[in-house]
Amino acid sequence: MAENTADFLLARLREWDIHRLYGYPGDGINAILGAFNRAGSDPELIQVRHEEMAAFMACAHAKFTGEVGVCMATSGPGAIHLLNGLYDAKLDHQPVVAIVGQTARPALGGSYQQEVDLTTLFKDVAHEYVEMASSPEQMRHLVDRAVRIARDQRTVTCLIIPNDVAEMPAVETPPRAHGTIHSSLGYSPPTIVPAQADLRKAAEALNAGKKVAMLVGAGALDAANEVIEIAELLGAGVAKALLGKAVLPDDLPFVTGSIGLLGTKPSWDLMMDCDTLLMVGSSFPYSEFLPEEGQARGVQIDIDGRMIGIRYPMEVQLVGDSKATLRALIPLLERKEDRSWREQIEKNTEKWWELMEERALESADPINPQRLFFELSKRLPDNAILSSDSGSSANWFARDVKIRKGMMASLSGNLATMGPGVPYAIAAKFAHPDRVAIAMVGDGAMQMNGLAELITIGKYWHRWFDPRLVVLVLHNDDLNQVTWEQRAMEGDPRYDASQDIPDFPYARYAELIGLKGIRVDHPDEIGTAWDDALAADRPCVLEAITDPAVPPLPPHITFEQATHFAQSILRGDSDRRSMVTQSLKQMVGELIPSRH
Ligand SMILES: Cc1ncc(C[n+]2csc(CCOP(=O)(O)OP(=O)(O)O)c2C)c(N)n1
Numbered sequence: 284m285a286e287n288t289a290d291f292l293l294a295r296l297r298e299w300d301i302h303r304l305y306g307y308p309g310d311g312i313n314a315i316l317g318a319f320n321r322a323g324s325d326p327e328l329i330q331v332r333h334e335e336m337a338a339f340m341a342c343a344h345a346k347f348t349g350e351v352g353v354c355m356a357t358s359g360p361g362a363i364h365l366l367n368g369l370y371d372a373k374l375d376h377q378p379v380v381a382i383v384g385q386t387a388r389p390a391l392g393g394s395y396q397q398e399v400d401l402t403t404l405f406k407d408v409a410h411e412y413v414e415m416a417s418s419p420e421q422m423r424h425l426v427d428r429a430v431r432i433a434r435d436q437r438t439v440t441c442l443i444i445p446n447d448v449a450e451m452p453a454v455e456t457p458p459r460a461h462g463t464i465h466s467s468l469g470y471s472p473p474t475i476v477p478a479q480a481d482l483r484k485a486a487e488a489l490n491a492g493k494k495v496a497m498l499v500g501a502g503a504l505d506a507a508n509e510v511i512e513i514a515e516l517l518g519a520g521v522a523k524a525l526l527g528k529a530v531l532p533d534d535l536p537f538v539t540g541s542i543g544l545l546g547t548k549p550s551w552d553l554m555m556d557c558d559t560l561l562m563v564g565s566s567f568p569y570s571e572f573l574p575e576e577g578q579a580r581g582v583q584i585d586i587d588g589r590m591i592g593i594r595y596p597m598e599v600q601l602v603g604d605s606k607a608t609l610r611a612l613i614p615l616l617e618r619k620e621d622r623s624w625r626e627q628i629e630k631n632t633e634k635w636w637e638l639m640e641e642r643a644l645e646s647a648d649p650i651n652p653q654r655l656f657f658e659l660s661k662r663l664p665d666n667a668i669l670s671s672d673s674g675s676s677a678n679w680f681a682r683d684v685k686i687r688k689g690m691m692a693s694l695s696g697n698l699a700t701m702g703p704g705v706p707y708a709i710a711a712k713f714a715h716p717d718r719v720a721i722a723m724v725g726d727g728a729m730q731m732n733g734l735a736e737l738i739t740i741g742k743y744w745h746r747w748f749d750p751r752l753v754v755l756v757l758h759n760d761d762l763n764q765v766t767w768e769q770r771a772m773e774g775d776p777r778y779d780a781s782q783d784i785p786d787f788p789y790a791r792y793a794e795l796i797g798l799k800g801i802r803v804d805h806p807d808e809i810g811t812a813w814d815d816a817l818a819a820d821r822p823c824v825l826e827a828i829t830d831p832a833v834p835p836l837p838p839h840i841t842f843e844q845a846t847h848f849a850q851s852i853l854r855g856d857s858d859r860r861s862m863v864t865q866s867l868k869q870m871v872g873e874l875i876p877s878r879h
């Protein structure tokens with residue numbers, strides 16, 4: 284029997300198979316912390332440096348396990364700190380429960396210290412379910428509903444628990460009386476398959492096409508075999524949205540890699556030339572990278588009816604599980620005998636990887652960032668879990684990292700917030716302590732929060748069966764992604780006041796707190812640096828001094844972008860000389876036929 288309501292809260296979470304929460308203390312949740320103390324280590328509380336990190340970790344837990352992630356913070360400031368990480372989870376459709384404290388009930392409404400209207404604050408991010416406990420009888424159904432709704436809706440839910448309610452004696456079973464709720468544990472997701480008539484319509488469109496393009500996203504992560512089988516039948520190429528990077532390995536010849544601004548040329552060609560588009564589990568947003576309206580017949584599969592038919596006018600819209608729906612489609616599809624489209628895609632893709640290698644091996648001052656990702660690809664340990672931050676690293680992660688079967692990879696896809704790189708890797712280690720985690724992070728993101736979270740790594744790494752967690756830091760003293768956006772989108776020169784960031788010794792700092800630190804400033808050292816980082820007996824910060832003048836080029840350059848680029852030079856960009864040299868070097872490979 285649980286002692287008080289806080290003990291019962293933890294007991295109920297345990298019954299839901301939740302054994303780890305990420306959080307930070309405060310007097311709004313002291314009763315819950317007391318219950319943690321009594322609970323031993325089940326559930327365990329992982330203490331972060333900032334509540335936003337706890338929310339990122341809960342989100343990453345969901346992404347890397349498929350389970351519900353849980354984070355916890357105190358009332359007022361702690362609760363407010365969670366928000367950005369919770370939006371990351373909400374926008375990427377991850378089930379996360381946030382548990383926050385609140386001022387004791389007798390003081391509510393009294394402008395009491397740290398009193399914030401939390402129901403209103405969380406009403407947007409947790410709009411599917413945000414509730415405050417005002418009596419112990421509610422605790423059972425509040426937990427049951429918060430967890431179940433998070434899973435069923437793949438979203439964020441929130442429980443607000445005033446500290447005095449948490450201290451009250453538990454009521455595990457509410458009295459059978461008018462005005463009480465009698466809830467239960469458990470949730471099994473249904474398998475949703477569209478109606479046969481709709482599947483037949485989809486098959487008719489796909490069978491009629493001569494040039495089929497597939498685009499897969501995070502919704503297809505457990506449907507790799509089906510995606511491959513259908514791509515084989517249809518002679519299709521497959522492009523991957525950023526969150527779907529791990530759907531298919533990059534060593535398959537018909538996988539054209541990522542799509543969009545961070546995407547590849549063969550993905551661009553695939554979309555521009557196709558006559559049929561099959562989109563599976565993706566809400567990839569940029570229409571200019573999809574076929575023109577009317578160019579292709581569209582078939583879309585998504586588990587969420589709200590996400591159907593909003594990116595491209597789709598002829599057949601199938602609401603269903605990607606795996607089950609693709610499985611049901613397979614018997615209706617005819618194998619395309621003419622393989623010339625497929626052969627063209629494979630040729631384009633092969634050429635692209637050659638170009639990637641050429642670009643990566645171009646010299647820079649001192650290190651060309653692409654070289655780091657190119658060298659990493661060759662050395663990626665089996666089953667590695669990769670995370671990227673938002674910044675130029677996301678470009679190289681998307682384009683240059685050759686992912687293999689069995690790996691996982693994620694980033695903040697839809698919110699595209701800075702900051703998740705390191706916390707995602709930490710959550711990966713807690714969820715899979717026997718796998719290597721690798722975070723790819725800019726120096727701006729390290730200074731924003733990554734450096735502080737290295738302290739969390741320092742606190743916990745001894746617990747991990749395999750202690751290897753590598754944080755690659757792109758040290759370019761620049762907020763580079765935005766610097767290039769200022770040039771290419773606005774035609775503005777680099778605005779030094781907003782873009783320069785302070786120099787900092789990332790590797791030395793890692794050593795100072797007991798981690799391994801490696802600093803590289805010469806391209807010839809990169810291979811050995813990765814070997815050492817991946818062979819280390821503890822987490823490692825691999826700090827690479829990279830050249831901010833290497834452009835994260837989109838897969839094709841529009842006339843408008845080229846004009847803006849020229850304008851930014853004419854308007855006196857502080858880095859214009861090296862930026863022009865590097866841009867030319869990077870584009871040469873595309874203009875001159877491959878040397879291979
Ligand atoms: C919280 C947040 N603030 C600002 C941005 C806008 N932003 C996107 S990338 C970026 C620069 C990141 O710089 P850094 O981490 O140094 O990576 P780099 O691009 O230099 O490799 C900025 C400011 C954002 N996405 N999220």
Ligand SMILES: [Mg+2]
Binds near residue numbers: 725727760761762763
């Ligand atoms: Mg930077």
